Amino acid sequence: MDISRWSLSSRMELPDWCFGQKWWIGGYVATTAANAKYFYFSDLPPDIFVLWDVFVSQGGYAAATKIDFTLCLCKELPVAGNIKILTRIMRQFGTPGQAYQIHLPPNTGTHLGPMKVLVEAQNNGIGGAMILPSETANCENTIAVLISALPKEVPDWVVSGLAGVR
Secondary structure (H helix, E strand, O other): OEOOOOOHHHHHOOOHHHHOOEEEEEEEEEEOOOOOEEEEOOOOOOOEEEEEEEEEEEEOOOOOOEEEEEEEEEOOOOOOOOOOOOEEOOOOOOOOOOOEEEEOOOOOEEEOOOOOEEEEOOOOEEEEEEEOOOOOOOEEEEEEEEEEEOOOEOOHHHHHHHOOOO
């Protein structure tokens, strides 16, 4: 059944398996002692996508235990002057204009999901800023987001009320 004309909120109510293939977009972010590092992922997401998970890791012998970062929609690499005015992807964390703070043991990673957040990218890519405030040495980090497109078709039986029977 074609559901491409359904409202975005109606499509978000479908079971998770209706969203189909999910994929990771991300990359490495090398940070230097207590300085913000801005990044931009070269892979562009669909104009409207669903954010399912965010993975953050840090590595290095002198790795910090605290990471401040934010993810936002942008057309190019963000810079210090515009990072606060860009549309944040993880609006449910923290307050506008501030980074989301997580604490990690050295040389580990964490998943911030599962989540199911609708993001209207409107031809923008994903970028952001990361800082390890207590870092004293260079460190290599990974940030990746798990996304999927919105479904445009589902089997007829999903709409007829039998979706939970499977």
